[in-house]
Amino acid sequence: MILETRGIGKTFGSVLALRDVSMSVTAGQVTCVLGDNGAGKSTLIKILAGVHRHDTGTLLVDGAEVSFASPREALDRGIATVYQDLAMIPLMSVWRNFFLGSEPRKGLAFDVAKARRVARDELRAMGIDIRDVDQPVGTLSGGERQSVAIARAVYFGARVLILDEPTSALGVKQAGVVLRYIARARDRGLGVVFITHNPHHAYPVGDRFLLLNRGTSLGEYGKGEITTQELTALMSGGAELEELAHELERE
Amino acid sequence: MTGAQARADDRMADVGLVRRLLIRPELGAVVGLVVVFVFFASQSPVFRSPAGIANWLDPAATLGIMAVAVALLMIGGEFDLSAGVLTGTSGLILVTLATRFGFNVWVAMLVGLVVALAVGFANGLIVTRTRLPSFIVTLGTFLMLQGINLGVTKAITGTVQVSGLRRAEGFEGANALFAGTIEIGGTSFRVAILWWVLVTAVATWVLVRSRAGNWIFAVGGNEQAARAVGVPAARTKIALFMTTAFAAWLVGSIMALRYTSVQANIGIGQEFIYIIAAVIGGCLLTGGYGSAVGAAIGAVIFGMADKGIVFLGWDADWFKFFLGAMLLLATLANRLVRRYAEEVRH
Numbered sequence: 001m002i003l004e005t006r007g008i009g010k011t012f013g014s015v016l017a018l019r020d021v022s023m024s025v026t027a028g029q030v031t032c033v034l035g036d037n038g039a040g041k042s043t044l045i046k047i048l049a050g051v052h053r054h055d056t057g058t059l060l061v062d063g064a065e066v067s068f069a070s071p072r073e074a075l076d077r078g079i080a081t082v083y084q085d086l087a088m089i090p091l092m093s094v095w096r097n098f099f100l101g102s103e104p105r106k107g108l109a110f111d112v113a114k115a116r117r118v119a120r121d122e123l124r125a126m127g128i129d130i131r132d133v134d135q136p137v138g139t140l141s142g143g144e145r146q147s148v149a150i151a152r153a154v155y156f157g158a159r160v161l162i163l164d165e166p167t168s169a170l171g172v173k174q175a176g177v178v179l180r181y182i183a184r185a186r187d188r189g190l191g192v193v194f195i196t197h198n199p200h201h202a203y204p205v206g207d208r209f210l211l212l213n214r215g216t217s218l219g220e221y222g223k224g225e226i227t228t229q230e231l232t233a234l235m236s237g238g239a240e241l242e243e244l245a246h247e248l249e250r251e
Numbered sequence: 252m253t254g255a256q257a258r259a260d261d262r263m264a265d266v267g268l269v270r271r272l273l274i275r276p277e278l279g280a281v282v283g284l285v286v287v288f289v290f291f292a293s294q295s296p297v298f299r300s301p302a303g304i305a306n307w308l309d310p311a312a313t314l315g316i317m318a319v320a321v322a323l324l325m326i327g328g329e330f331d332l333s334a335g336v337l338t339g340t341s342g343l344i345l346v347t348l349a350t351r352f353g354f355n356v357w358v359a360m361l362v363g364l365v366v367a368l369a370v371g372f373a374n375g376l377i378v379t380r381t382r383l384p385s386f387i388v389t390l391g392t393f394l395m396l397q398g399i400n401l402g403v404t405k406a407i408t409g410t411v412q413v414s415g416l417r418r419a420e421g422f423e424g425a426n427a428l429f430a431g432t433i434e435i436g437g438t439s440f441r442v443a444i445l446w447w448v449l450v451t452a453v454a455t456w457v458l459v460r461s462r463a464g465n466w467i468f469a470v471g472g473n474e475q476a477a478r479a480v481g482v483p484a485a486r487t488k489i490a491l492f493m494t495t496a497f498a499a500w501l502v503g504s505i506m507a508l509r510y511t512s513v514q515a516n517i518g519i520g521q522e523f524i525y526i527i528a529a530v531i532g533g534c535l536l537t538g539g540y541g542s543a544v545g546a547a548i549g550a551v552i553f554g555m556a557d558k559g560i561v562f563l564g565w566d567a568d569w570f571k572f573f574l575g576a577m578l579l580l581a582t583l584a585n586r587l588v589r590r591y592a593e594e595v596r597h
Contacts, residue, residue, distance in 0.1 A: 072481070083479075089472035091539045092465075100469055101481035103462040110462045 001026050001063070002191045003048065003079065003160050008057035010043050017043040020057065021217045023210045025160055025191040030182060032202035033195045034235050035212035041195050044212070045162050048193065049081040050074030078159035082149040082166065090138030094130060095119035097137050098152050118155070126151045126184055143174030147181045154185055161185055162193040167201045179205050199231040211235060276533030277545035279584035283531065283577065284548050284555075291559035298555075298562045301438040308440065311554025312447035313502050315547045317521070318528035319447075319454045320498035322546035325529050326458070327491045328471035328538030329378060329385040333370065333392035334499050335521030339400050341367050341503030342513040349419035351407055356421035356508075364500050370396070371496025375489030397519060404515035414512030422508070429501075430509035443505050447547065450498065454543035467491065472539030527574065528553055531581040540585075552577065 003025040010018040018040040025031050035041045046052045047059065050068030058065050061077050068074045071081070088097050098119040104111040119133045128147045130140070137145060146166045153161050163182065167175040182205050186192050196202050202209060209226060211218035211234050218234055226234075292299040298307070317334060324331055341363040348359035374392055378385045404411060416422060429446070432439040458464040466487045469477035478484045499518075507513050530536065531552060532545025556573050560566075 071479075089469050089476055089539065091472050092468050096465055096468065100465060100477065103465055105462065109460050110465060112460060 002061065003193075004060040004063075005044075005048075005054075006058045006060070008044075008047060008054045008059060010047060010052060010055050016215055018047070018054075019216050021210070021212070022057075023217075023220055024208070025193055026207075027159065027191050028186055028189050029207040030186050030192040030194055030205050031208045031210060032206035033193060033210045033212065034197065034199060034202055034231065036197055036235060038214070039212040040215040041197075041212055042164070043215075045081065045164055045193065045195055048074070048079060048160075049162055050079070078157060079162065080153035080156065080158035080160070081162040082146065082153055082164065084165045084168065088137045088145060088149065091136050093136055094123075094133040094140070094148060098122070098133075098148065098155075102156060122151050122155045123148065126154065126181055128181065141174060142170050143177040146170075146178045150178075150181050150185055154188060154190065158190060160191045160193065162195070164195050165197070166194070167196060167198065175201055197235070199228055199235060203228045203231060276540060276542045276585075277548060278533070279581055280532045280545045280548040280552065283552050283581070287552050287555050287559070291555055291562065295559065295562040298559055301436060303558075303562065305438050305440045307554040307558035308444050308551070309554070310557050311551045312441060312443040313505060314524060314528060314553055315447040315550030316443075316450045316498050316502050317495075317525045318532065318546040318550045319451050319543045320495045321525040322529035322532060322534050322541050322543055323454055323458065323467060324491045324495050325526070325534045325536070325538060326471045326541045327467045327488055328474065329488060329491065330389060330526065331374060331492060331495045332386065332389040332522045333374065333396055334389075334495050334525055335518040335523075336393055336396040336400065337367055337370055337496060337499035337518070338503035338506065338521065339513065339515070339518035340370070340396050341500040342507035342517065343400055343404060343413060343515065345504055345507045346413045346416045346511075346513050347404070347407060349422075350413060350415045354419075356416070356419050356425045358421075359419075360425065360504055363504065364497070367496040367500035367503075368493050371493035372489060374496075375492035378492070379485040379488050393522065397516075401515045411515040412512055413515075416507060416511040422511075425504075426508045429505045446501065446505070447550075450501075451543055451547040458543055463487065463490070468539055470538075524553070524574075527578050530585070531577055533581075533585060535585055536582075549581075 001024050004023070006022050007020045008018065008022070009016075009020055021040070021044060023031060023033070033041050033044060043052065047054045050071040050073050053067055053069070059067065061079070066077070074081075089100070092100070095116045099115045104114050104118070106114070116133055120130075123130050123133070126147065128144070128151060130144065130148070137148070140148065150161065150163070150166075166178050166182075170178065179201060182192055182194060186205075194202065194206065207223055208220060209223075209231060210220045211231070213235075295303070297303045317338070321331060321334060344363040344366055345356070345359045348354040348362055349356050354362070370392060374385070374389055377383070377388050381388070401411065404413060407413070427442075429442065431442045433442055433445075458467065466477065466482045466484075469482050470484045470487050474484050503518070506517070528549035529541065529546045530549070532542065532547070532549035534541030534546065553574075556577075557570060560570050560573070
């Protein structure tokens, strides 16, 4: 187990953003974090990513308790986060983006040849079919951009990959592409935390499912313990959906 | 895998070459350069003679040094309105210290450099710390420097200019290095042209072949995203402001050594010319895109138009019209390129 939280919680002033959440991330497995808007998903991943410090409970990396002061510290422990609004520069080429902030050096210079080659090889190794690493990132589709960000995190030695709603802004086909790269990262032995509000995206690729609602955990389930229908029902509060169905029925 | 690879390569062939050419930021400037050169060269034999070329390359060089530095700054997402006046400040410091306080020319130049770099550092620090638009911050320094230039010069000399640099110690050497001429095939070219080529070459190398270059594009393209992946955004921007200040010092010193006197109001209004040359060279006003070579070409277009209009015997007022037309055309071309580069394909 690489990453684990035990009864973790966070308050912002008088707002209880997260309360008593326990979850675990194992190498080569995908842990899905599911919940509606405002369920506390972002607060949880920001704690894992080192953006926020938790107030209660414990955060463990490799079994030892930690408290991250910055995203850099989390990154140094091998926890990489790919945010929805991606840290990519649209007007810069794929390879320049790939190495941004960690450019390989050759003497005083930026080893451009190596950067180009490695970016191309890494993307290919992840099965990402980019036409040309010289093209600006802005010309890539949403799914391709997510994939490049994932490949970058994998290349820079991430052991845990946190993906913040990577599929939410994508069409069905593009979402499928991203899910395939999540599986590929998992197969390369990374622990993946996949945040989503879509159980249909989570179920096929997930090994464990953490359900959040209004800042609290509705439980963590293994794949065998729950079905897609149950996930959907739990997430939205099944009763509420039924009520809505009644309400919307023609009179 | 081989199948997929072949397919990928096929697709590269359709979009690759045309796109790569179109996406070059210098494209518009190169087209402009050819059109302007052909226009003037076809009408004026003097314009296309070696002496004529030396003549219009000279204003291109001093403007070009500034335009290249300003282009780097603009790619980094910032403006510097104080750059023009700072050339005056650097020149005034040099001539005043050398003629009124008995400094050696080289020492006076060093003092000018230190002051210029300090101004650049201050600009950068204020912009990065306060996150105020650099347009406002450097407008402030612009006005302050303008006041200092005039106020101090008047207080010391009682007039609005300092002169007499020729008699100062160390003038000969400095003059040869910064303001001299070189003979090529019987035509004498200003040595400033070499400085301009050197500055453009170094700037280009930094932009496309150094880590700092990657950071410059990134902080101009999306500062937040750049910072998120560990780019030292504030340091990059401060260095860019100091680079512009360095260029202002270089140009100010070249002009002071060449004319041996400096007017206290020199450089005012030039800041916009630098920005215009950079924009004609393909820099986006919004940052994150552009090239040093483009800005240098933008400066050549200026130099050609500036002198070419005189060679043709036209009224110099037409230069301003030409300037405005070039700027509009260049900005339109840049917008097309940017849209092309940013369009998302699904």
